[in-house]
Amino acid sequence: MKKKLDYQLCATRLKALADPDRLRIVELLFQGAMNVSELSEQMGEEMVKVSHHLGVLRHAEVVQCQKQGRFVIYQLHPDVVACGQDATGQQARRIDFGCCSFDLEGS
Structure with a gap:
């Protein structure tokens, strides 16, 4: 049985992704780790x-960061990301929170 804290973390993560810009960031980070200026440039x-x-995504443990020199590099948190193949054999990009999961469609 899941604990109340498990549901709270799941709800926090879902709220963090309930924004179009944050979904775009997650989708870009599927391509690999980036710093803020790289993400900013790609998003316009x-x-x-x-x-x-x-910051919202980091607080929700959807992304993690690591300091490299004067840059902070962001990547998807390994506990919530799964890549595999969908039913058609294409690469699937899946977010898995434990309580629920969803796939990001290819563009």
Whole structure:
């Protein structure tokens, strides 16, 4: 049986992804680890906005970060990401929170 804290973490993660910009960040991070300026450039958004969204995703344990020199590199948290193949044999990008999971469609 799941504990109340398990449900709370799942709800926090789902709330973090309930924003189009944060979903875009997650989708970009499936390509590999990036810093804020790289994400900002690819999204066409200001760094301060991207940095705020990364903070929300980090707090929800959807992404993790690591300091490399003067940069902070963000990547998807290994506990919530699974890659595999879908029914058609294409690479699937799956977010798995334990309580629920969903696939991001290819573009």
